[in-house]
Amino acid sequence: MLSRIANSLYWLSRYLERADNTSRLIEINLSYLLETEDALNEDAQWRPLLMISGSEASYAERVGKEITGARVLQFLTRETENPNAIRTCLKLARESARVVRDQITKEMWETINELWLFADGNLKETLTQEDAPVFFGAVRKEVARFHGTTASTMMRGEAYGFYLLGTHLERADMTARILDVKYHLLLPSLSLVGSALDYYQWAALLRSLSGFEAFRRKCQSGLRPADVAGFTILEKDFPRSLAFCVDRITQALRRVGIKGPEARTYKALGRLTDDLDEISGEAIFEHGLHEFLADFLSKISLLSDAVSWDYFQVADEPPHPPRLHPES
C-alpha cells in the first residue's frame, strides 16, 4: 500500500490512543482529588500529568510557572499550541482518517468524525468541573466504539496491520510513561504501604489504565507496589501491559511484512522483545524500575523511528517528531 496511506493509518491510531489515555488520566485525577485526605497542593496534584505527557517545558513556556488544576485541564484538553492536547490529537486523528477514508470502513469514518465533532463542540470553552467527567466518559466510550467497529468491520489486511501497530505502540509508550511518573511520585509513600491512602493512589494508577478489576482478580492480597508494576509490565493477558502491547506490535509487523533481518524495524523490535522475554518482576526491581522503563521508552522511540524509516520514509510529510521523554 502507499506509504502515505500507511503513515496516516498509523498516526490515526496513535493519536486516537493518545487522546484516550490522556482523557483517562485527567478523569481519574479529577475524581480522586475530590476527596482530599492526602492534602497535596495543586502543583503536586497536577504536575505529574504534565510530566507524563512530557509537556512540562511547553506548559511553562505557554502558560507559565504556576501549575493549577484549571490551567492544566485547559492545557491538556484544548490548548491549540499543545500538540498533545486532546483536541489536537482528535483533530489530527480525524484529518488522518480523511486521508485514508478509502482504506477504512464507512462505520469507522463515521465514528471518528462524530467523535471529533463532539469534542470540538465541547471544547469551545474550558470544561467546567461538572462537565469534565461527562466529556471524558464520552471520549472513552467513543474510542472504544471505534476499536469495536474496526474489529468487526475492517479487512484483516496490511491496513489493519498499521492500525494495530499505531495503537499498541502508543499504548506501550503511554503505559510506560504513566507507570514511570506515578511510581516515582508514589515511592515516598512506601512507608504507608497498606494504608488507605496508599491504596487509593495505587488504585488510581490502575484505574487510569483500566486495570483495577483485572488486577484484583490476579492479586487479592492488597495493592503491593511490586505486584502493580509486575502486572502492568509483564502480564501477557492484560491488554494495556507492556508485554501485551509488544506482542501485538510483533503481530502487527508480521501482518505488514517485516523487511529482512537487516531492516531497522527488525532490529529495534528484537531489542524490545528480548528485554521483556527474559526478565522477571524481581529482576526489574533489582535493575531499577525507572532505569528499566527509561530503557524501554527509548527502545519504543527507536522502533517508532525505524518504522518511519522503513515504511513511511518516502512519504510527502516528514515523520512526526518524537515526544520528549518525561525526565527531560
Add this chain to the structure above:
Amino acid sequence: MSQKIALHHRTSYRYDRPVLLSPQEIRLRPAPHCRTPILSYDLTVSPDFGALQWQQDPAGNFVARVTFPRKTDAFEIDVRLSAQLMPINPFDFFVDSSASTFPFAYEKKLARTLAPFLEIVESGPLLKAWVQKVDKRPRYIIDFLVELNQKLGGQIDYVLRLEPGLQTCEETLEKSLGSCRDSSWLLIQGLRHLGLAARFVSGYLVRTESPELHAWAEVFLPGAGWIGLDPTFGLLAGEYHIPLACASDPALAYPVSGSTEPCQTDFSYRISVKRLPENGDRRFAEGPMATPYHEFYAEGMEPRPHYAPLAEHMQKAGLSDLEAKHRQATLALHTEGVTFTTYSDNPDGVERIWPFDVIPRVIPDSEWRVIESGLKQRVRALNLFLSDVYGDRKILSDGVLPAALVDGAKDYRPEIIGVKPPQGIHTHISGIDLVRDESGRYLVLEDNLRVPSGVSYMIENRIIERRVLPEFFNRYRVRRVEHYPNLLVSALRHVSPRGKNQAEVVVLTPGIYNSAYFEHTFLAKEMGVELAEGRDLVVKDRIVYLKTTHGLKRVDVVYRRVDDVFLDPTYFRGDSLLGVPGIIDAWMAGNVALANAVGNGVADDKAIHPYVTEMIRYYLGEEPILGNVPTYQLTRDEDRAYVLDNLEHMVVKAVAESGGYGMLIGPSSTRAQRADFAKHIEENPRGYIAQPVIPLSRHLCYLDGTLESRHIDLRPFIIHGEEIEVVPGGLTRVALRKGSLVVNSSQGGGSKDTWVLAE
C-alpha cells in the same frame, strides 16, 4: 425569668370524599415585629404532594401558599416552633410628642398610608352610643388606650366560639358576649371612630395552660409603631402574644384561607405548649411532642457550622441547579444499573432505581471519632458474647443475661455449641444502625450481625455524588470510603483455615432475584473473587469446592449472603435450594470459614438488644460509648402494662422480623392497628419489643422541586479481621414520606451520600 417553650399546632380538615382544594394560604408564621425571640420554626403540610411556597402578602405577612395537583380527602397543617419567653415591658416605647396626648391627628402623608386602618366599616346605633360614652377628655395617650381597652374587656364577656366568621359590633354589644375576634373587631371599630388607626391581629397565645390561636388589636402611634391591645384580657400584648398575621380587615388575617369542592368537612385543631428544660444538653423534652434534632439547621434556621459552606453553595446555585443535579444523578444510576428489588407491591419483585438524594449528610470529625470508637467497642463485645453463648455460656451463669432470653431466641443454634470459628471471629461484617435523639446524641437502634447489606450503596452514592456535585467537594475535606472492599477481602483472607496466603474466597449469593444482588456482584468484582450460587459449590469429605471449568477448586472462605436457615439443607431447612449440603459440617470441621459465622442472630435479636450495654461492661469492663435506644421488655409485666397503655407513643417491633416489616409506629397508627398489636403482644410477649418513639433526626432533602426535611438514620459498616475497622462513612437512609420514621429501602426509603470530614 426566661423560659423556653415548644409549641405544636396541628390543624386538620377531613373531607367525606376526595376533593380538589383551591390553593390554600396559610398565615401561621411569626410576624416580623414579633417581640418574643423565636428559636426555631417549622411548617409541614400533608398531603405532601402539594407544592409549598413562601410569599408575603400586601400587608407584609408571611404566607405559605400550597397548591395541590390531585384530589385529597384530608388536609393537615403542623406548626412547630420554639421560643424564648422573657418578660416584655409592654410600655417599652416612646410616643412622638405630636401624638402623646389624646386626641391627636396623624400627619398627612402618614394618614394616607394608614387610610385602610382608619376605615369605618360599622356605624350601628349601639357602636355609636358606645363611642359616645368614651371619656374623651385630653390626657396621655397611653392612659387613654389602657382605660379604653380595660373598659371594653370588662364589658364583653369572653365566649369560645368555634364557628367561623365574625360578629358585627352590634351583635357583640347587644349580647355583651364575644370571642376574642369579636371583641378585637369591636375595639378596632371603636378606635377608628375615635380617629386612631387600628388593625386586626391573629396570633398564638403561648400560655402553657390552654394555649390558643388568639386575636387582638393593634393601634398605630407615631414613634411607637403598632402597639398590641388585647381586649379579651384588657391588657397590652406581652411575651405570650406571638403575632402571625395583621390586616385592616380580619378576613385578610385568617390563619388558613382557601376553598374546596363541595363536601362535608370535619375540622379539628390542637395546640399544645410545653416548657423546655433550660440546659443546652437536651433541648427538647421527651414524649410525643419532642422536636427532632435537625442535622442541617441549628436553632433559628441557621445552618450548623459544618453545613454553612454547603448552604451557601446551594443558595448561590439555586433550586434549578439542584434539579439538574438530581436528574443527572437519576440518569447515572439508571445507566449504571444501580438497583434494588422490592417485593412489597408485587410478589414477583420490582427492580427499582436506587433512590438517591443529592444533598450530602456531613459528619464532623469530632462526632465521627465518638461513633467510631463506640462501634469498635460494641463489635468487640458482641463478638465475645457470641463466643461465650456458643461456648461456656458464662454470661448466663453469671446472671447478667437471663438464659431464657438466649434459649428462646429464634436464631440461637444450640447445635453449634462448642464450634470455634477460625480466628475466633463471628462478626466479620456488622452494620449497626444509629439514630440521633432530640439532643443530637447518637444511639444504637439495631445491630445487624447476620448479613447486613447496603455497603455497595454507600460506595455508589459516593461515586454518583462525586460525578454530579464535584463543586460541593471543593469546600470540604471528605474522607474516602471506597477501600471498603479491600478491607473486606483482607479480613476474609485473614480467617482462611489454610492461612491468608492460600485463601480462595467466594461470595455466596442467593441469586439474581435477591434484593441485594447488585451488591453481591459489586463486592465480588471489587474484591476480585468469584460470585457463586449454592449450586456452584460442592462439599466432599468436609471440604468445600467450587465447580470450575478446570474441575473442583478448594474454597477457604465463604462470604455468604444467604441466611443461616438456607445455608445447608442437611442442617436447617431441607427445602432450601440456595444452600450447599454439607457446608456446616465443613465449617464445624474447621475446613472453611463462613462470614458471618452461623448463629449470629442471637446477638442481634431485638429482645437481647437492651443487654448489649451490659455486655460491654461485662466483657470489656468499659462504659459503653454509644447508648442504646431504650427498649421495653414485654416479657416483664411492668414494662408490658406500660407499653400497652401507651401504644400510640411506642414503636413496636416483631423480634424476628427486619427490614421494617412487622412494625407498629404508634403515632401514625390507627386504633385498629393498635388493638391488633396489643392482642399479639398479649399472646406472645417474647415475640415483640417496644421502644419509645425516637424522633429521628431530620435532614434537608431535595424532593419534587423543593427543599424539605426528612427523617434519617445512619448505618456504618464495621469489619472484624485482624483488627476491627470502620470505614469513615456509612449509608444514610432517608424516610422519603413526610413525617415517616421508616427508612428501610424496602419501605420507600431513600439515601444520601455520607461525608465524614477529615480533621
